[in-house]
Amino acid sequence: MTDLWQPSARELERQETRRSMSRRSLLIATVAVVVFFGAVILAVVSSPGWPNVRNTFFSVEHAKASFPEIWKGFWRYNVIIFLIAEPLILVLALAVALARQARAPWLTPIRIIAVVYTDLFRGIPTLLLVMLFAFGMPALQLRGVPNSGLFWSIVALVLSYGAYVAEVFRSGIESIHPSQVTSAEALGLSRGQTMRHVVVPQAVRRVVPPLLNDFVSLQKDTALVFVVGVLDGVWAAQDYGNYNFNYTPMVVVAAFFVVLTIPLARLTDWLQRRMAERERAGAR
Amino acid sequence: MSEPVLEVSNLRKSYGDRVVLADIDLTVSRGDVICLIGSSGSGKSTLLRCVNLLEEIDDGVIRFQGQEVSDPRVNRREVRGRLGMVFQSYNLFPHLTVLDNITLAPRKVHGVARAKAETRARELLERIGLAEKATAHPDRLSGGQQQRVALARALATEPALLLLDEITAALDPELVGEVLAIVRDLAADGTTMVLATHEMSFARDIATQVCFLDGGRILERGEPERIFTAPEEERTRQFLRRVLPA
Numbered sequence: 290m291t292d293l294w295q296p297s298a299r300e301l302e303r304q305e306t307r308r309s310m311s312r313r314s315l316l317i318a319t320v321a322v323v324v325f326f327g328a329v330i331l332a333v334v335s336s337p338g339w340p341n342v343r344n345t346f347f348s349v350e351h352a353k354a355s356f357p358e359i360w361k362g363f364w365r366y367n368v369i370i371f372l373i374a375e376p377l378i379l380v381l382a383l384a385v386a387l388a389r390q391a392r393a394p395w396l397t398p399i400r401i402i403a404v405v406y407t408d409l410f411r412g413i414p415t416l417l418l419v420m421l422f423a424f425g426m427p428a429l430q431l432r433g434v435p436n437s438g439l440f441w442s443i444v445a446l447v448l449s450y451g452a453y454v455a456e457v458f459r460s461g462i463e464s465i466h467p468s469q470v471t472s473a474e475a476l477g478l479s480r481g482q483t484m485r486h487v488v489v490p491q492a493v494r495r496v497v498p499p500l501l502n503d504f505v506s507l508q509k510d511t512a513l514v515f516v517v518g519v520l521d522g523v524w525a526a527q528d529y530g531n532y533n534f535n536y537t538p539m540v541v542v543a544a545f546f547v548v549l550t551i552p553l554a555r556l557t558d559w560l561q562r563r564m565a566e567r568e569r570a571g572a573r
Numbered sequence: 574m575s576e577p578v579l580e581v582s583n584l585r586k587s588y589g590d591r592v593v594l595a596d597i598d599l600t601v602s603r604g605d606v607i608c609l610i611g612s613s614g615s616g617k618s619t620l621l622r623c624v625n626l627l628e629e630i631d632d633g634v635i636r637f638q639g640q641e642v643s644d645p646r647v648n649r650r651e652v653r654g655r656l657g658m659v660f661q662s663y664n665l666f667p668h669l670t671v672l673d674n675i676t677l678a679p680r681k682v683h684g685v686a687r688a689k690a691e692t693r694a695r696e697l698l699e700r701i702g703l704a705e706k707a708t709a710h711p712d713r714l715s716g717g718q719q720q721r722v723a724l725a726r727a728l729a730t731e732p733a734l735l736l737l738d739e740i741t742a743a744l745d746p747e748l749v750g751e752v753l754a755i756v757r758d759l760a761a762d763g764t765t766m767v768l769a770t771h772e773m774s775f776a777r778d779i780a781t782q783v784c785f786l787d788g789g790r791i792l793e794r795g796e797p798e799r800i801f802t803a804p805e806e807e808r809t810r811q812f813l814r815r816v817l818p819a
Binding site: 294296297299300303306307310 | 583592595634645646
């Protein structure tokens with residue numbers, strides 16, 4: 290449309306008001322941030338025990354000295370365990386969630402297994418599972434499977450998180466409106482096809498945020514393997530601390546975990562936004 | 574003559590380069606029923622959304638009950654508390670009962686006591702013929718019933734102006750009548766309303782003024798009798814030929 294619009298005097302005045310309002314918001318935000326965090330930092334630094342805490346937990350030399358071992362343990366175990374366990378968890382969890390949705394009568398045993406599995410493994414503390422598997426399974430002296438603590442810890446993590454994530458998938462599947470299933474059936478799709486092409490794709494999108502939550506949780510729980518003697522980053526930190534009477538390595542390894550989770554969170558945010566833009570044009 | 578309820582002058586709204594409203598002037602006095610007609614995309618809904626401060630405008634002035642509400646410093650929530658709006662897709666809250674849907678704003682925004690709000694809500698339900706549905710959840714109701722509840726919800730706060738955005742567009746033809754009957758009653762009671770509608774015979778019956786929007790401008794306006802029988806603009810004639818039964 291071609292029109293020769295010039296903002297009216299009132300509109301120009303209004304734009305100026307909006308600008309000054311946003312300047313004011315920015316100012317308030319800045320002051321609030323400075324005051325709040327300034328007060329927190331001041332409270333910590335001025336506390337009587339701070340010099341002691343700084344030397345024990347935030348010592349630069351100890352951080353540098355412990356870094357190589359922590360890096361090695363963290364990369365070789367925590368990251369690798371996560372990378373192996375996560376895809377297995379997703380596959381297992383989706384399979385369990387779908388098994389619970391199965392309606393065919395001959396699949397009833399599968400449904401029962403799925404229900405019992407989630408109830409059982411969700412109820413046992415992950416730490417206990419890791420110990421039970423890593424110490425108990427090798428004792429069975431099974432042939433053809435590794436007896437290492439690492440292997441069985443991964444199995445324990447997969448089974449424990451599989452139960453959690455299966456429930457996340459199930460809630461996603463159940464949140465899809467029945468009309469979607471009806472319209473898929475009206476097109477002649479089988480129940481399996483309906484799940485595969487209509488329900489699950491929508492459900493997965495919906496549960497991405499809680500899934501990320503469980504991913505992050507799993508990343509942290511890779512630290513549990515040190516109780517069965519896997520020499521991961523946390524073990525390295527503790528080892529160093531015990532020799533040198535300094536806890537700085539704990540802070541270092543904590544920073545490793547944080548750094549590992551942040552890119553994942555940003556990636557998920559980005560994926561979510563892209564999906565929303567593509568599917569919900571105009572919705573805000 | 575008292576001061577107008579709503580006064581829109583020189584309103585302009587664009588999304589990027591696309592101008593969706595331009596040079597809109599509209600005055601609504603107490604008891605007026607203004608019907609906005611025009612094809613989809615002509616700007617009817619956007620105009621209503623601008624009045625309800627759901628959209629930031631690009632130019633012009635909106636005055637509501639004597640106050641310039643297009644001023645950025647204005648408290649939008651306070652203004653909306655004096656306006657009622659009903660949407661095409663009902664937008665009832667599915668997790669609340671019909672009664673709670675109606676009493677939510679009176680109780681939480683206007684601080685009305687629960688008992689009083691519920692008495693008033695039941696009166697409104699009585700009036701729209703849904704007294705027995707008070708404890709039902711919205712999804713149990715038909716589209717027409719849901720939209721009647723949405724009307725009751727908008728009326729519960731006793732707004733000075735009611736904005737209705739194509740409230741029958743999503744309904745089955747057989748359910749349109751029950752919703753329009755209520756709007757007709759409201760008009761007869763002197764409720765001030767601005768409504769976007771595709772129901773031409775309804776507009777003809779209840780409007781005090783009809784505005785024909787085309788390409789984001791009010792191309793023609795006047796008494797319904799004149800607009801529907803002797804439109805001056807060629808575009809209006811074309812539009813009416815398309816929508817009116819021959």
